[in-house]
Amino acid sequence: MGRLPGKHNRVEKIGTVISDRMNKTRLVVIPRVSEHPLYKKKIRRLLKVAAHDETNMARQGDIVRVVQCRPLSKTKRWFIAQIVREAPRKDTATEESTHDSTSVSSNSGR
Numbered sequence: 760m761g762r763l764p765g766k767h768n769r770v771e772k773i774g775t776v777i778s779d780r781m782n783k784t785r786l787v788v789i790p791r792v793s794e795h796p797l798y799k800k801k802i803r804r805l806l807k808v809a810a811h812d813e814t815n816m817a818r819q820g821d822i823v824r825v826v827q828c829r830p831l832s833k834t835k836r837w838f839i840a841q842i843v844r845e846a847p848r849k850d851t852a853t854e855e856s857t858h859d860s861t862s863v864s865s866n867s868g869r
Contacts, residue, residue: 770827773843774808779819785812785839787825811838820846 774789789806809832810825817823817839824841831838 771824771840772806773822773824774806776817776819776821776823777807779815779817783812783815784835785810785817785823787823787837787839789825808837809834811835813838817842818846818848822846 772789774787776785777788778786787808787810789808791804791806793802793804794800795802808825810823811828811831821842822844823839824843825837826840827836828838830836
């Protein structure tokens with residue numbers, strides 16, 4: 760990923776939103792693969808960061824691009840610059856209607 764051109768050479772990374780419960784804050788997990796210096800085995804490490812999301816657009820499962828910034832709170836030092844790919848969404852209206860129709864049809868026999 761590396762640095763962005765321009766303003767203070769900010770660091771950017773790609774990660775997945777794992778929590779969207781807080782207002783204007785998302786928890787993003789950033790995977791990293793390194794190699795053990797002696798045994799050369801690949802080691803997967805995860806970095807979990809709190810990222811600022813001004814518009815509350817990112818949802819759980821979305822892949823986002825986060826950029827490092829000045830401290831915004833005790834734990835927030837990143838902000839969501841872009842939603843790279845959205846996670847598939849469940850449509851609650853169609854889900855409720857299918858549950859209602861199955862419950863009615865199962866009870867109609869009695």
